[in-house]
Amino acid sequence: MEEKKESLNFIEQIIEDDLSTGKHKQIITRFPPEPNGYLHIGHAKSICLNFGLKETFNGKTNLRFDDTNPSKEETEYVESIIEDIKWLGFEYDNLFYASDYFEHLYEWAVMLIKNGKAYVDEQNPEQISEQRTNPSVPGIESPYRHRSVEENLKLFQEMKEGKYADGSMVLRAKIDMNSPNMHMRDPVMYRIIKKHHHRTGDKWCIYPMYDYAHGQSDYIEGITHSICTLEFEVHRPLYEWFLEQIDTSGKRPRQIEFARLNITYTVMSKRKLLELVKNNYVNGWDDPRMPTISGFRRRGYTPESIRNFADRIGVARRENMIDVGLLEFFIREDLNKNANRVMAVLNPLKVIITNYPEGKTEQLDAQNNPEDISAGSRKLSFSREIFIDQDDFMENAPNKFFRLKPGGEVRLRYGYFIKCNEVIKDSEGNITELHCTYDPESKGGQSPDGRKVKGTIHWVDSKTCFDAEVRLYDRLFIKENPEDTNENETYLDYLNPDSLKTITAKLEQSLIDAKPMERFQFERKGYFCVDKDSRPDKIVFNRIVTLKDSWTKISGNE
RNA sequence: UGUCCGAUGGUGUAAUGGUAGCACUUGUGAUUUUGGUUCAUACAGCCAAGGUUCGAAUCCUUGUCGGACAACCA
Numbered sequence: 179m180e181e182k183k184e185s186l187n188f189i190e191q192i193i194e195d196d197l198s199t200g201k202h203k204q205i206i207t208r209f210p211p212e213p214n215g216y217l218h219i220g221h222a223k224s225i226c227l228n229f230g231l232k233e234t235f236n237g238k239t240n241l242r243f244d245d246t247n248p249s250k251e252e253t254e255y256v257e258s259i260i261e262d263i264k265w266l267g268f269e270y271d272n273l274f275y276a277s278d279y280f281e282h283l284y285e286w287a288v289m290l291i292k293n294g295k296a297y298v299d300e301q302n303p304e305q306i307s308e309q310r311t312n313p314s315v316p317g318i319e320s321p322y323r324h325r326s327v328e329e330n331l332k333l334f335q336e337m338k339e340g341k342y343a344d345g346s347m348v349l350r351a352k353i354d355m356n357s358p359n360m361h362m363r364d365p366v367m368y369r370i371i372k373k374h375h376h377r378t379g380d381k382w383c384i385y386p387m388y389d390y391a392h393g394q395s396d397y398i399e400g401i402t403h404s405i406c407t408l409e410f411e412v413h414r415p416l417y418e419w420f421l422e423q424i425d426t427s428g429k430r431p432r433q434i435e436f437a438r439l440n441i442t443y444t445v446m447s448k449r450k451l452l453e454l455v456k457n458n459y460v461n462g463w464d465d466p467r468m469p470t471i472s473g474f475r476r477r478g479y480t481p482e483s484i485r486n487f488a489d490r491i492g493v494a495r496r497e498n499m500i501d502v503g504l505l506e507f508f509i510r511e512d513l514n515k516n517a518n519r520v521m522a523v524l525n526p527l528k529v530i531i532t533n534y535p536e537g538k539t540e541q542l543d544a545q546n547n548p549e550d551i552s553a554g555s556r557k558l559s560f561s562r563e564i565f566i567d568q569d570d571f572m573e574n575a576p577n578k579f580f581r582l583k584p585g586g587e588v589r590l591r592y593g594y595f596i597k598c599n600e601v602i603k604d605s606e607g608n609i610t611e612l613h614c615t616y617d618p619e620s621k622g623g624q625s626p627d628g629r630k631v632k633g634t635i636h637w638v639d640s641k642t643c644f645d646a647e648v649r650l651y652d653r654l655f656i657k658e659n660p661e662d663t664n665e666n667e668t669y670l671d672y673l674n675p676d677s678l679k680t681i682t683a684k685l686e687q688s689l690i691d692a693k694p695m696e697r698f699q700f701e702r703k704g705y706f707c708v709d710k711d712s713r714p715d716k717i718v719f720n721r722i723v724t725l726k727d728s729w730t731k732i733s734g735n736e
Numbered sequence: 737u738g739u740c741c742g743a744u745g746g747u748g749u750a751a752u753g754g755u756a757g758c759a760c761u762u763g764u765g766a767u768u769u770u771g772g773u774u775c776a777u778a779c780a781g782c783c784a785a786g787g788u789u790c791g792a793a794u795c796c797u798u799g800u801c802g803g804a805c806a807a808c809c810a
Contacts, residue, residue, distance in 0.1 A: 185750050212810050314738035348808055358739040360806045369808035388810045412805045492749045501747050504760055623769045634769045702770045729771045
């Protein structure tokens with residue numbers, strides 16, 4: 179058998195190394211979201227990374243909720259996160275919560291106090307911050323830094339018992355007030371928060387900080403590779419310091435950082451996404467314009483397309499800005515193979531075929547998917563009056579326009595050749611309908627005389643088509659990088675006013691039973707997905723993405 | 737200003753001291769009953785300067801540019 183050599187990303191190389199040197203027999207990774215918001219496509223990158231590592235190296239991956247701050251976290255978010263991970267197609271080996279470890283974490287904190295490595299500080303946040311000064315200047319020690327172990331033990335115990343008010347004191351690690359790394363200047367380990375926790379209720383009123391809880395939680399679970407984004411790089415010495423306090427074997431989890439995902443024409447920070455939702459710039463976390471996983475799902479993206487995207491963009495340590503077009507490529511690639519084709523007229527223009535018998539209807543054969551013969555075929559009804567799309571007709575057309583024009587002939591997809599004879603207008607000069615004639619010999623789209631017709635356009639039969647709401651989505655922002663703001667502007671100044679256009683379209687009869695989440699290609703227009711707002715008497719479609727369109731490029735250049 | 741990190745076509749990512757490759761994008765042509773798909777083809781890159789070496793994208797030095805950090809958030 180031939181050996182297949184795939185190039186590894188830098189994390190895979192580290193793991194392969196650890197496995198071959200015997201440092202680890204099996205790897206365990208974890209995905210550790212805080213349940214304070216919905217997951218976005220950046221999290222999808224992290225999920226695909228962590229779970230992908232489990233698959234390629236035959237390891238394990240835990241889902242762990244980093245729920246150490248009860249003032250921000252809710253069960254609603256826990257549920258949506260679980261749903262998103264499952265939808266992406268991954269299974270976690272264990273479901274844990276940092277709050278599972280509160281007792282253990284507390285005991286370790288007591289141990290640190292006993293070892294003279296932690297102390298209770300009664301200063302307020304401003305004082306503590308001031309004493310840390312700035313990186314180029316040594317910090318100033320807290321007046322409480324050298325309290326006795328006994329006093330620290332007593333105060334910490336009382337903190338836990340709820341004797342003190344929120345913000346009145348904290349437990350700090352005693353590390354190095356002169357470190358050039360600010361995170362090492364006696365970081366806060368515990369603070370008092372008298373709030374109801376979504377899992378532990380009112381049992382605790384002191385909560386561990388991220389830096390203290392995270393590494394120890396990794397340790398408890400036996401995580402071998404703790405993967406996070408670049409901004410935690412400066413936390414790594416602290417991560418290691420806390421672990422050294424409980425284990426010096428060197429078999430501790432290792433933190434590895436990679437560059438977070440950025441995509442053009444969108445924002446990715448939780449804070450900004452929350453703001454978009456709260457201030458109704460979008461309609462909720464799963465608005466199809468949102469870069470959240472639930473937004474992409476509702477928009478009609480498939481899990482495969484997102485996983486392929488995550489694979490393709492790779493994992494590295496340099497900052498990146500991925501073209502949103504790459505994501506569109508992967509959904510088109512998937513749906514081109516898998517979505518059935520149908521005909522839908524987005525901006526209807528009535529066409530009367532004057533030489534077609536009144537009252538007659540016939541059934542035409544149409545392929546469901548030319549890329550997949552097994553998708554079969556369906557019948558399309560055809561009669562004297564049909565609708566075509568407005569932009570498939572031009573009264574004064576340039577040469578390269580090979581759709582319908584006065585005196586010109588065009589093929590109706592799966593139907594007949596028609597020729598435009600008369601343009602009917604209203605008193606204001608708007609085109610209201612077209613009078614055409616058809617060639618009865620050209621049924622199915624070919625003429626016995628073999629004459630070529632350059633253009634083929636889509637249409638629906640006025641007798642059997644029905645109206646549906648179609649939501650045309652475009653990018654949410656008009657600026658490639660909305661976070662790169664000019665003076666006196668914020669990312670909100672770059673919102674695209676046309677990111678959603680709602681229209682009423684005419685759809686072919688077969689779509690009358692379309693169910694939420696079903697995806698189709700509207701021929702020549704794009705891929706569309708039935709929205710969850712859809713009802714049997716009022717079907718709603720979302721546009722996932724347009725088809726690639728070289729015509730607008732050509733016509734735009736003229 | 738201090739410490740740390742990073743730099744390969746337009747974008748993203750490989751090459752681990754030995755031929756700079758792949759994907760997206762873009763251009764051109766062919767096929768096509770979707771101006772889609774598919775196929776062919778082209779354009780286009782190692783931040784800079786020194787050094788080590790038979791040989792450097794890769795190692796070293798310096799510089800330039802970009803980023804991270806200074807919550808009782810994660």
